[in-house]
Amino acid sequence: MSQASSNFTRVGVPGAGKPVYAVGRAARAYVDIQELCKKGNYWATMVQNELVRLTSGKLGHNHVYVKRQTFPGGVETFFLKLPGCEATVKELPGGYYIAHLEVNDDYFALQEKGAKPGMHYAYKKPDSTWAFKFLNKAQLAIKDRIFNLQAGLPNSHSMDAADNALVSIGAPEEEILTAVDLGLAHIKNSPFNDNKVGDYGFNLMYTPGTGDKGKVGGCISLREALNPEYVERLMETSYILADAMQQAEKAGVKVAWVSHEAGSAYLTQAMSIVRSRGLMLSKQTIYLSRPLTNPDKAYNLSQELGMTLNAKLSHNNFNNLNELAAGAGNLWGVTTSIKRLRKDDSYKAFDYCKEVWGSIGSAGNVWKIGVAVTSGVAAYYGGLSAVVTAVGAGAGVTVPFLVDNMRSMAQWPSNQAAIEGMVKPKLEAWIAGFRK
Known part of the structure; x- marks a missing residue:
C-alpha cells in the first residue's frame, strides 16, 4: 500500500503510525520491492515488512541490525543493513524519510542456489543420499508423504503434533551437503533426536562461506564470542533466522532450534532481534551443541522470549580451546x-x-x-x-x-x-x- 509520485513514495498505510517516505531513487527502489511482493517474492516481502516497521516509531538502539549516528544540527540518521538491502533513514519531526535504498534484485535467486544465507529443507532421496530444497512455496515428496513447503517457515518432519520442527544452525560452510551432514549429526546427539529425522529430514539454516574456523565463535575476538548479539557480520543470517522464528510463532509451529559450534552466535543474535520487536516465542525451544559463544546469553534471551527449555540446554567438549574460552564467561x-x-x-x-x-x-x-x-x-x-x-x-x-x-x-x-x-x-x- 503506498502513495507514489515521481519523487516520493509513502511507506505503509496512510494514517497508520508515523509517516515514512522514500524519496528520489529510494522511492523507485521501494516501488520495485512492492512489485516483487505482489509476485510472492519472500525476500522482498521480508524487506518491505521491515521498512514498514519504521511507522511504529521504534527505530533505535534496540535493533541489532541498525547503526545510529547524530549529525550537526541534531539530525538523527539510521543505517539499516538487511539481507540484500541497505537503507539510510533520516529522522523528521514526527516521522522518517528513506534517503537511500540499495536493493540486490538477485538476492532471492542467490538464496535458492545457496550463494546467500537461506532456510532449506534437507531430506533423504530414495537412493539414501541426502539432498536439500530451498524453503519456498512448493511441494516436496519424501517417501510416503507430501511436504507443503512455505517460504522461510520451518517444516515439521513428523506427523505427530507433539514433535518439534527441527532446525539446524551451524557455521558457514562451502557446501550445503557438508552443512547437512554436520546438522544431522548434532541433531542426533541432541534431546530432540527421534527415528523420524533420518527418514523425513530437517530444516537447515545455511550460511555459505569458508567460516572463521580458527576464531572463537566465528568472531574476531573473545569479547565478541562472549557477547555475540551485536557482531555485525552475523546479521544477514541472524535476521533470516529471526524472521523464521516470527513466522513459526504466528503459524503456531513448534520449533526446536539446534545450533552447533559457531551456529550459537547466529541463534543468540536472532533471538535478540526478535526481542527487539517485542515478540514472544512460547512455542519454541533451543539446544546448543558444542557452542562457541556464551550459552548464558542464549539462556537469558530464551527466558525473556517465553521459551520452554529441555532439561539439557547445551553440551561442550573442552578439548576444543575455542569452546573452553567461550564457556569461561x-x-x-x-x-x-x-x-x-x-x-x-x-x-x-x-x-x-x-x-x-x-x-x-x-x-x-x-x-x-x-x-x-x-x-x-x-x-x-x-x-x-x-x-x-x-x-x-x-x-x-x-x-x-x-x-x-x-x-x-x-x-x-x-x-x-x-x-x-x-x-x-x-x-x-x-x-x-x-x-x-
Missing part, C-alpha cells in the same frame, strides 16, 4: 544451570548435575562430579558468587565420596548406568534439601 555451564535450578520447578536437582557434568564433558570424571555437587550446594548457601570457589574445590570435596563408592560403581556395566542407578538417588536427595 558462563563458568562452563554452571552459571546457567544454577539459574535454572533456582527458578524452574520442572528442572530437577539431578538435571542440574547431569547438565553440569555434560557441559564440562571432556574434563576428568572426579572433577566433573565435584563441580556438579559442590556448585549446587554453594548456590544455595552463598548464591552465584560462591560458585567460583565451589568449582575450584569440587574435586577435593567429592574424592572421599567417590573412593567410598568406587567398588559399587564398578559393578555397573557403564559409568552412565552407575550414575542413573547409584549416584543419582544420592545426589538428588542431597541437593534437593537445599531447595527448601
Whole structure:
C-alpha cells in the first residue's frame, strides 16, 4: 500500500503510525520491492515488512541490525543493513524519510542456489543420499508423504503434533551437503533426536562461506564470542533466522532450534532481534551443541522470549580451546544451570548435575562430579558468587565420596548406568534439601 509520485513514495498505510517516505531513487527502489511482493517474492516481502516497521516509531538502539549516528544540527540518521538491502533513514519531526535504498534484485535467486544465507529443507532421496530444497512455496515428496513447503517457515518432519520442527544452525560452510551432514549429526546427539529425522529430514539454516574456523565463535575476538548479539557480520543470517522464528510463532509451529559450534552466535543474535520487536516465542525451544559463544546469553534471551527449555540446554567438549574460552564467561555451564535450578520447578536437582557434568564433558570424571555437587550446594548457601570457589574445590570435596563408592560403581556395566542407578538417588536427595 503506498502513495507514489515521481519523487516520493509513502511507506505503509496512510494514517497508520508515523509517516515514512522514500524519496528520489529510494522511492523507485521501494516501488520495485512492492512489485516483487505482489509476485510472492519472500525476500522482498521480508524487506518491505521491515521498512514498514519504521511507522511504529521504534527505530533505535534496540535493533541489532541498525547503526545510529547524530549529525550537526541534531539530525538523527539510521543505517539499516538487511539481507540484500541497505537503507539510510533520516529522522523528521514526527516521522522518517528513506534517503537511500540499495536493493540486490538477485538476492532471492542467490538464496535458492545457496550463494546467500537461506532456510532449506534437507531430506533423504530414495537412493539414501541426502539432498536439500530451498524453503519456498512448493511441494516436496519424501517417501510416503507430501511436504507443503512455505517460504522461510520451518517444516515439521513428523506427523505427530507433539514433535518439534527441527532446525539446524551451524557455521558457514562451502557446501550445503557438508552443512547437512554436520546438522544431522548434532541433531542426533541432541534431546530432540527421534527415528523420524533420518527418514523425513530437517530444516537447515545455511550460511555459505569458508567460516572463521580458527576464531572463537566465528568472531574476531573473545569479547565478541562472549557477547555475540551485536557482531555485525552475523546479521544477514541472524535476521533470516529471526524472521523464521516470527513466522513459526504466528503459524503456531513448534520449533526446536539446534545450533552447533559457531551456529550459537547466529541463534543468540536472532533471538535478540526478535526481542527487539517485542515478540514472544512460547512455542519454541533451543539446544546448543558444542557452542562457541556464551550459552548464558542464549539462556537469558530464551527466558525473556517465553521459551520452554529441555532439561539439557547445551553440551561442550573442552578439548576444543575455542569452546573452553567461550564457556569461561558462563563458568562452563554452571552459571546457567544454577539459574535454572533456582527458578524452574520442572528442572530437577539431578538435571542440574547431569547438565553440569555434560557441559564440562571432556574434563576428568572426579572433577566433573565435584563441580556438579559442590556448585549446587554453594548456590544455595552463598548464591552465584560462591560458585567460583565451589568449582575450584569440587574435586577435593567429592574424592572421599567417590573412593567410598568406587567398588559399587564398578559393578555397573557403564559409568552412565552407575550414575542413573547409584549416584543419582544420592545426589538428588542431597541437593534437593537445599531447595527448601
